[in-house]
Amino acid sequence: xxxxxAVFFVLAAxxxxxxxxxxxxxxxxxxxxxxxxxxxxxxxxxxxxxxEFVAAVQIIVYGGAIMVLFVFVIMLLNAGxxxxxxxxxxxxxxxLLLVVALAGFVAATIAKxxxxxxxxxxTGEIASTSGISNMLFKDFVYPFELTSFLxxxxxxxxxxxxxxxxx
Amino acid sequence: MVPTNYYVIxxxxxxxxxxxxxxxxxxxITIFMSIELMLNAVNLxxxxxxxxxxxxxxxxxxxxxxxxxxxxxxxxxxxxxxxARNRQTLNVERVDLLKL
Numbered sequence: 477x478x479x480x481x482a483v484f485f486v487l488a489a490x491x492x493x494x495x496x497x498x499x500x501x502x503x504x505x506x507x508x509x510x511x512x513x514x515x516x517x518x519x520x521x522x523x524x525x526x527x528e529f530v531a532a533v534q535i536i537v538y539g540g541a542i543m544v545l546f547v548f549v550i551m552l553l554n555a556g557x558x559x560x561x562x563x564x565x566x567x568x569x570x571x572l573l574l575v576v577a578l579a580g581f582v583a584a585t586i587a588k589x590x591x592x593x594x595x596x597x598x599t600g601e602i603a604s605t606s607g608i609s610n611m612l613f614k615d616f617v618y619p620f621e622l623t624s625f626l627x628x629x630x631x632x633x634x635x636x637x638x639x640x641x642x643x
Numbered sequence: 644m645v646p647t648n649y650y651v652i653x654x655x656x657x658x659x660x661x662x663x664x665x666x667x668x669x670x671x672i673t674i675f676m677s678i679e680l681m682l683n684a685v686n687l688x689x690x691x692x693x694x695x696x697x698x699x700x701x702x703x704x705x706x707x708x709x710x711x712x713x714x715x716x717x718x719x720x721x722x723x724x725x726x727a728r729n730r731q732t733l734n735v736e737r738v739d740l741l742k743l
């Protein structure tokens with residue numbers, strides 16, 4: 477087994493364990509910490525794939541900003557242990573069936589298309605940060621400007637939603 | 644070189660786990676976190692295909708997905724705070740005003 481493959485399996489196991497832990501933990505703050513483990517493992521996988529910029533953004537935005545927001549809200553609302561209620565009829569057998577069907581469909585599609593994706597020769601410069609910024613500011617400049625508008629709307633929405641109503 | 648298939652299979656596993664958590668968890672914050680898990684799984688597939696095809700497009704899309712996820716987290720957590728304030732609970736079973 478080569479070194480990249482070993483690193484891949486370690487990081488993949490870490491990500492899957494974190495995701496399973498997110499499901500099994502009863503307390504939301506434990507789930508949030510499990511999700512941070514998944515995100516750091518995914519950042520490692522991005523580094524392995526040669527996407528340094530995406531790995532850095534993953535750590536800074538996901539691991540830093542978004543998860544801090546989650547932990548902050550959990551502490552603000554003083555969220556306790558998840559209370560057990562009987563599952564609704566929709567979430568019981570049909571939900572499990574849906575998950576299994578989706579997993580089977582995805583697995584079958586991947587198994588069928590094994591040969592269709594050939595690993596391209598590693599070109600170090602094409603996936604570099606300058607390549608990304610060239611594409612972002614030339615080909616995708618309108619979507620990029622639209623995302624700034626989206627963030628503005630989201631900030632306004634969050635402020636309006638979370639402010640105390642005057643009564 | 645790690646085969647691209649491995650990355651896509653890992654992405655599918657993570658997406659399935661996220662969907663499982665989305666359906667079976669009862670805490671609204673945990674449900675929100677499982678959505679983030681699914682978005683991360685899709686991001687992994689994007690980057691893996693971007694590397695396999697030797698194009699940068701996939702990584703640019705990942706940046707857009709992260710931006711949308713950040714905006715979604717801000718608005719969604721605002722809604723969660725409102726629900727917690729009005730209903731005094733975080734359990735989705737008890738947020739049932741639209742139910743007959």
